[in-house]
Amino acid sequence: MAFSSQRAFLLMMAAFLTSAPLARAVDIWTVGINNTRQGWNRSETVLTPANVSELKKLREFAVDDKIDVTPLIVGERLFVCSMTNTVFVFDVNTGAELAKRQLAAPFDPRTDPGQMDRWKLYHNWGITATPVIDVATSTMYVTTFGKPNIDSQNTERNNLLHILDATTLADKAAPVLIAGTAENGGAPIANGFTTPYQKLRAGLGLLVDAEGRKAIVISFSINGENPRGPGHGYVLAYDVRGLHREAGFTPTPAIWNVTPGGGAGGVWMSGSGPAIDGNDIYLATGNGMDPGTLPGNFGESFVKLRYTPGVAGVENGQPKLVVADFWGAFSDFGRMDEDQDLGAAGVFIITERGNLIGGGKDGILYNLNKDNLGKDTWDPQFNLPFVATYLPNPPNGAAGLPTTTVPNPNWPIVNRDRNHFSQTPTGKSYHIHGTPVYMEDQTAGYIYVWGENERLKAYNYDFATKRIASFRAQGKQFASGEEMEAPGGMPGGRLVASSNGTLPNTGVIWGVYPTEGNANSMVVHGALVAYDATRVLIGGRLRELFHSDDKAANDMGNFAKYSTPIVANGKVYVGTFSNKVVQYGL
Numbered sequence: 176m177a178f179s180s181q182r183a184f185l186l187m188m189a190a191f192l193t194s195a196p197l198a199r200a201v202d203i204w205t206v207g208i209n210n211t212r213q214g215w216n217r218s219e220t221v222l223t224p225a226n227v228s229e230l231k232k233l234r235e236f237a238v239d240d241k242i243d244v245t246p247l248i249v250g251e252r253l254f255v256c257s258m259t260n261t262v263f264v265f266d267v268n269t270g271a272e273l274a275k276r277q278l279a280a281p282f283d284p285r286t287d288p289g290q291m292d293r294w295k296l297y298h299n300w301g302i303t304a305t306p307v308i309d310v311a312t313s314t315m316y317v318t319t320f321g322k323p324n325i326d327s328q329n330t331e332r333n334n335l336l337h338i339l340d341a342t343t344l345a346d347k348a349a350p351v352l353i354a355g356t357a358e359n360g361g362a363p364i365a366n367g368f369t370t371p372y373q374k375l376r377a378g379l380g381l382l383v384d385a386e387g388r389k390a391i392v393i394s395f396s397i398n399g400e401n402p403r404g405p406g407h408g409y410v411l412a413y414d415v416r417g418l419h420r421e422a423g424f425t426p427t428p429a430i431w432n433v434t435p436g437g438g439a440g441g442v443w444m445s446g447s448g449p450a451i452d453g454n455d456i457y458l459a460t461g462n463g464m465d466p467g468t469l470p471g472n473f474g475e476s477f478v479k480l481r482y483t484p485g486v487a488g489v490e491n492g493q494p495k496l497v498v499a500d501f502w503g504a505f506s507d508f509g510r511m512d513e514d515q516d517l518g519a520a521g522v523f524i525i526t527e528r529g530n531l532i533g534g535g536k537d538g539i540l541y542n543l544n545k546d547n548l549g550k551d552t553w554d555p556q557f558n559l560p561f562v563a564t565y566l567p568n569p570p571n572g573a574a575g576l577p578t579t580t581v582p583n584p585n586w587p588i589v590n591r592d593r594n595h596f597s598q599t600p601t602g603k604s605y606h607i608h609g610t611p612v613y614m615e616d617q618t619a620g621y622i623y624v625w626g627e628n629e630r631l632k633a634y635n636y637d638f639a640t641k642r643i644a645s646f647r648a649q650g651k652q653f654a655s656g657e658e659m660e661a662p663g664g665m666p667g668g669r670l671v672a673s674s675n676g677t678l679p680n681t682g683v684i685w686g687v688y689p690t691e692g693n694a695n696s697m698v699v700h701g702a703l704v705a706y707d708a709t710r711v712l713i714g715g716r717l718r719e720l721f722h723s724d725d726k727a728a729n730d731m732g733n734f735a736k737y738s739t740p741i742v743a744n745g746k747v748y749v750g751t752f753s754n755k756v757v758q759y760g761l
Contacts, residue, residue, distance in 0.1 A: 203248040203741045206305040206378035207610065208671070210451040212523040214612035214739070219673035221745030223681045224707040226761060227720040230747070232729045234270045235755045238263050241297065242735055242750035244305040244446065245378065248743045249341060254308065255756050260301035260319045262344055267746065267758070276344040278302075278337050279321035286329045291372070291398060296696060303737070305378035305446060307391065308341055309415075315341040316391050316418075318353070318375050333366045334373055336393065336426075338418050348419050353393060353411065357432035358495070359471070361407050364395065364430070371399040371406040374441070376737065377458075377521075378448030382412070385453065388484045389415040390494060392449055392456060393428075396441025400462040400514070402474055402507045404438025408460060410449070414485040414494045423487025429496040431480060433473050437464020440474040445666065446737035447521025447610040450531070455499060456480040457545065459518035459533050466503040467551060475517045477502045477531060477541070477548055502548040502556075504541070511595050521610035525620070528641050530557060532613070532622065538605035540624055540634075542643050557641045602661035603628040609669040609739070612684065614708060616677045621647065621708060623684050625668030627654055631686055631706070633717060648711040651719055652704060656691035664693035666736055672708060673742040682708030683720065685742060687749055689734040690724070698752050701734025703759065723759075731757055 201218045208216050222230075240257040247254040252273065253265040259281045264274040281299040284291035291300065306317035319335045322328075334353040339346060356363040365373045373395045380392035390412045397406035410431045417424035433440030440463030442449075450457040456479070463474020481499040485492035507513040515536055522533035524545055531545035547555040596604040604627060611624040613636070620636030622643060631650035634643050655664030668688035675681040684706045692699035707718040723729045732753030740749045747759040 200250060201248075201743050202250065202310050203743050204308040204310050205247070205381060206245045206446065206448045206739065207521070207523070210380065211526060212447055212450045212521055212610060213525070213614070214523065214610060214670060215614040215672040215674070216742050217614070217674055217676055219681075219742055219745075220675050221761070222673060222683060222742065222747070223675070224683060224710070224718070224720055225680070227683055227705050229761055230705070230721045230729075230759050231761075233746070233758045233760045235757050236263070236265045236270060237755050240299050240301070240754055241752045242754070242756065243303050243737050244750070245739045246741055246748045246750050246756050247306065247308055248741060248748070249308055249310055253748065253756065254306070254315070254341075255750070256302040256306060256317065257754075258297060258299045258301040258303070260321045262302070262315070262317060262339070264344065274342070274344045278317065278350075279319040279333075279335060280325040280327070281321050282329050282332055296698065304375040304393075305448065307379040307381045307448075309381055309389070313341040314347055315339040315344070316379055316381070318379065318393060320375055331368055332372060334364070334375060336391070336413070336418070351413070351418065351426045353428075355428065355430050357409060357430040357435065359432050359435050361432040361435035362405065364409060365406070371397055373409070374398050374443070376443035376446055378446060380448045380451050380456070382451050382454070382456070382482055384482075384484065390482055390484065391415060391418065392451070394442035394444075394449060394458065396443035396461065397439055400439035400441050402437060402439050402463045402513060404434075406438055407435070408433040408439065408441040408463065410442055410456070410458065410480060410496060412482050412494050412496050414492055417485065417492050424485060424492030427491040427493040429482070429494040431496040431498075433460050434464040435471060436469050437472045437474065439463035440472065442518060444518050444521035444610065445608040446739070450522050450524040452524055452526050452545075454482045456482060457522055457524055457531055459520070459522050459535065461516040461518040461535075462507055462514060465506045466501065468506055468508060473498070473501055473503070475504050475507060475515060477504065477517075477522065477533065477543060479545070479548060500548040501550055502543060502553075503551055505537075511597070516606075520607045523610060523613055525613060528638065530641055532611060534607040534611060534624065536604075536606040538607060538626055540607070540611060540622070540643065558643055596662035601628070603663035604665075605629060606665065606667065608666035612670040612672050614672040614674055614682055616679055616682065616709065623670055623672065625650075625654060625670055625686055625688065627665050627667035628659070628663035629653065629667070631668060631670070631684070631717070633684075648715050648717045650686075650704070650706055650717050652688060652690070652702075654688040655693065659691065664689065665695035669739045671740050671742055674708065684708045684717070685740055685747065687731070687734065687740050694734050694736055698733050701731050701751065703731050703740065703747065703749055729759070
């Protein structure tokens with residue numbers, strides 16, 4: 176081979192190895208694929224747009240109740256948690272049940288309708304936060320919300336953190352009551368008979384710092400989010416050395432109160448977990464006292480917390496959490512409806528490019544500078560807050576993007592009532608619940624979001640400007656059904672992306688959605704749909720590859736509000752309200 180030809184061949188192979196990861200088993204150990212929460216499995220070497228049309232249901236993994244969290248995969252094992260506070264482990268290849276353990280007694284919210292929402296939907300209340308698995312140590316961290324004992328009163332409820340062997344589900348250390356008062360003030364975390372109850376929705380996080388020290392991050396919302404109180408949202412961080420009772424450490428967490436001088440400020444993000452970059456933790460908060468109304472309170476805000484590990488023998492080895500930065504998006508006060516919930520959807524970060532992106536019930540996709548959130552100004556942000564929205568009201572065009580590319584600093588951050596269903600063109604609500612998803616190829620990035628009463632939307636992300644540059648395309652199906660009467664149904668679609676690195680023609684965007692009806696308060700049918708992630712057809716539509724309702728044999732079952740599908744090693748897994756996880760493959 177001539178020198179020039181050999182050099183060209185070597186360069187080509189280097190480029191290939193850079194863009195395409197080696198084929199290997201992929202672990203999905205946390206919600207959102209990894210700590211960026213991008214929802215992008217970039218190591219899928221089997222499923223591509225060329226073969227997804229051949230997908231079929233392979234098997235069902237039956238459990239004892241509704242599944243309200245995202246399944247996880249480690250090696251050949253599938254981890255599923257149900258609303259009876261039970262953890263199941265299955266063999267992904269045979270469907271055999273490998274382990275099962277009920278960690279706490281669930282309670283029945285129907286007996287306490289004044290204190291628990293959606294009590295008509297759930298007959299058991301149990302594991303509602305996706306666990307996290309430390310693959311390196313084969314340790315599963317999972318939280319339960321349940322009665323102290325099977326014969327306890329139904330209104331006595333505790334939040335527990337369990338430290339389990341991921342193979343056997345046996346205790347690696349004694350479970351911990353999640354309790355205490357935050358260092359920045361406010362009432363303590365509610366347990367026992369205390370009301371309003373804390374609620375665990377956000378997935379757990381596993382933080383690993385530059386020195387290999389680990390922490391488990393837990394986020395709380397509150398049942399009954401009144402911005403004036405009572406009750407608070409919290410973020411906790413447990414030094415793993417304390418959970419395992421290493422010398423000089425006890426399981427004493429860092430606790431940060433979102434609204435120490437007010438109320439609510441729940442961190443729930445529709446089941447997503449906080450984005451984590453080194454010692455920095457990024458999240459969005461819901462209804463609550465805001466920083467513009469009362470400094471030191473962080474309702475309706477994007478927040479960056481900084482974690483500091485504990486020191487052996489100092490204050491029981493307790494770690495620290497402090498606010499490193501924030502951006503207050505808006506206030507609840509003085510609105511037509513104070514249930515605005517910026518944190519109704521999760522956030523994701525593009526670590527190497529500096530973006531923090533998220534959205535919520537205002538139907539707006541915010542693109543922020545993660546390294547300078549701006550506090551009370553949008554000057555550092557990459558886009559105007561009106562960047563990608565389901566509300567084509569001025570100053571936006573029909574695609575939801577600003578009609579001018581020149582940011583106007585005099586535009587208000589949010590018209591207070593702009594997103595109320597009475598003000599929208601169709602009279603429907605356009606909340607974003609499922610966390611937006613990001614993926615990229617060698618030249619550009621792509622952002623996908625599927626709000627309620629709308630189609631899946633795709634936007635172009637520009638590497639050079641770090642902006643959401645333009646509307647790209649949309650899917651076919653309406654979440655909750657196009658014909659549903661105003662104000663429509665919740666919660667939209669839940670998305671995940673897969674590709675073989677950044678190789679062209681390998682990207683797929685997957686979604687589950689309620690085909691009709693309001694899945695927020697009813698059990699309704701759901702479907703799995705797959706699109707070519709990058710190809711756009713004439714008319715601005717994404718190319719549909721698969722739909723589970725096209726063949727009766729591929730029926731998914733009932734839609735699960737907070738369970739995101741996962742794609743791993745040539746298989747797709749969907750949690751359902753039909754008491755099962757459905758596995759699809761070729």
